[in-house]
Amino acid sequence: MISIVIPTLNESVYLASTLQSIFDASSNPIQIIVVDGGSVDNTVEIATEFGVQVLLCGHGRSYQMNAGAAVATGDILMFLHGDTLVPIEFDRWVEEWINLSKSPLLKEDQSIAGAFNLKINSDRPGLRWVEWGVKVRSKLFNLPYGDQALFLKASTFHELGGFPELPIMEDFVFVRSLLKHGKITIVPPAVTTSARRWEQQGIFRTTIINQIMILGYYLGISPDRLKQWYRSTR
Secondary structure, three states: OEEEEEEEOOOOOOHHHHHHHHHHHOOOOEEEEEEEOOOOOOHHHHHHHOOOEEEEOOOOHHHHHHHHHHHOOOOEEEEOOOOEEOOOOHHHHHHHHHHHHOOOOOHHHOEEEEEEEEEEEOOOHHHHHHHHHHHHHHHHOOOOOHHHOOEEEHHHHHHOOOOOOOOOOHHHHHHHHHOOOOEEEEEEEEEEEEOHHHHHHOHHHHHHHHHHHHHHHHOOOOHHHHHHHHHHHO
């Protein structure tokens, strides 16, 4: 069984569509855990109406995802953003990945985790270039980010200690730790994420900010300071 962990914070605009996409896309039993970090809108009420498991947790995506994983009962964990839709038969692709990860390959060639391609829910031509960049980064450098619905075996997740409890870039750091143990397979279908980040700040500005955050991490700037700077740019 797949357990999907969805960290939320004021996701009332998108959460119903995200949850409905899961129910519509799969015919297999799926455990859905919404971990809310203190929403002041009706995010929790929406999750409750869908009949999914709801946890209340302190604010912070890494803390929320670790809390959800701690109570998950599935063999596979998938981490999905609250504004992201899964593709039809996404669970079949996860099953294909399970078969691949069992293949008797050398350790450095084994697939330790998987993720989807990324589609942005907007008709703006500039965002097609963003999607292309994500595809190149994911396949050429094997670096998918959290908005690509990362999935892996629950046993692997717990053996590695879960997401680092950082205020920002927890997915980036976690993926880099995964790559020390194997590769990350990018399955063909795409999840569809909201365009709100690019619409609020602009495509170019959002892209530059993301790259500066990565550069800052490599330069050893503390995650707390990066978080403060990131908030100030928004």
